[in-house]
Amino acid sequence: MNATFVPPTRFSRLVLKVNAFLLIALLLGAAFIGLVAYKQGWFVHQTHIHFVTANALGLNKGMPVKLYGFTVGSVAGMELSEEGVDVRLSIMSEYMHRIPKGSLAKHSREAGVVGAAVIDIVPGKPGAALAEGERIDFQPSRSIAEYIDDIRRQAVPAFNELKQVLSDFKGSGNDIAVSLSTLRKEMEALPQTHRDLRKLLTTAERTAAEFSTTAQATERAMTNIERAVPELTTKLGGAIESIDGAAQQLRKTGEEAQGTIQSARPVLERGDAVARDAGEVFNAAKRVWPLSDSFNETVDRELPIDSFDARSKAPRN
């Protein structure tokens, strides 16, 4: 029996194979690291600027820094300082020329009150760009309590106006009831007036006919005049009484109509005031968040091109 161990042929040069495998893995790993580094922006030249804030609430390392909504960097780090918290921002150098001196860093959220927190850079007046290590001003974000207080400040006047309008409506309702009652009375009086007028017309017609007959009788026989005159006088007296009655009724109707108009006037005036108030309430409601977004006014896109602007400012000789 042979005691010498002979390794199986399939494991020949095992160390070499393992090392080759590890070398390939290392190369792949290096490539992966390179890719990750590229994605992380390690090859992009960064410029560091900083700001100081009283507290770092809501701020954290890695938070994106945005300019006009574009991400141009991130929060590189934070440390306590004498004035509060010193926050370092790492900005891609290619965008630094867009951030002039006097720019402002603002802590805000992407969608107003909610949404991801970001540092928003508000550029200052055009001028020299910020340099490496320079400090910019910082404006902390508004708290929910401040937003609610703002909404409350805007909403309270609107609700007060609404309340006033509702009470005005209630007052107008009383006046309308009074007016309707007067109108109803007037309507009830109308048939009587109509009847009186018809009676007046009939009487006047009859009187005219009788007057004609009397005139003919006067022409025909002067002798019958003494008989005819008293009869005519009686009938004319009746007609005059009817006319007087109708006139009194007409005067009464006129007075009632005047009363109705006087009653209607405050209603109309109140209605006008109510319409004005409603307009004001609507305008106030339009200004209140969240309705304000639904009432964007149209924008005049083009300013007028006026040849008057061609005049030179300096006096010419």
Place this chain on the structure above:
Amino acid sequence: MRALPLVALLVLAAGCGGTKPPATPSQTSSQSQTRLADFEQRAAMLMRSGDLEGAARQYGEAARIAATVENVDSVASNAINQSIVYQWLGRDADARDALARVLDDPRRSFSERRRLQAELRRAIVDLALQNPVSAATFAERAAQRCPNLSCEHGATILNVQAQIALESSRAAEAEQLATRAAERARSRNDRAETANALRMLGKARRAQDNAKGAIQPLEQALAIDRDLADPRKILADLTELSLASSAAGNRDAARDYYERAVTVSRALRDTRGLAEMEAQLRRQPAN
């Protein structure tokens, strides 16, 4: 050699750390359009509230955002608006530079209307900068884009050309152009340009020693400008009327117009306009 796998693992693990990478600038088109509309709206609001500096900035930003989404019409309209606002601020050179976005960019396909507006604005700015040669070039280019000068800016082009002619001591040509401008403006019911044309007509007649003939169009221009309630133009009308009345030998009317002009100028706090008016009156030959 045995430590090699461990080293490899450590190296691989290192790649997983680090801060969140800054994302590459990317935005959806709708977001950009919303932002563009916001800037335009903000600019219009600032204009209404009289904050010209703020409005100019907003128009500039709107033009920049429009460029990012290749909205060429908005680029042009905002650049032209910015130019107008700069000129109202007295920053004529900035007004000229703002127009470069349209005039110096042959690659973008701006519409004929926008190119015409930009060229016309450039002619106006060049005139304000006392460069009538360049103004004439741009006014001519604008006129070529406006067939028979019957487009919406026909009267404005003619008024600018009239002023160029007057600046170049061609008063008779200026009078002719101003008359045409007045006709065009009236046919389009453009009251502002009608008044500008009538004022130009008065100036051209006075330059031709026809001071009496200048009074009537100037008074018409003043009536229109008072209706439009534009104090700068009212001041210009009163100044011209004072000069024309003085040249026509009517010293009382000249003094009256002068005093009215001084009142308007003081109310406007336009010390430069007042100085300019007084300088013009001093240059007027005494009657």
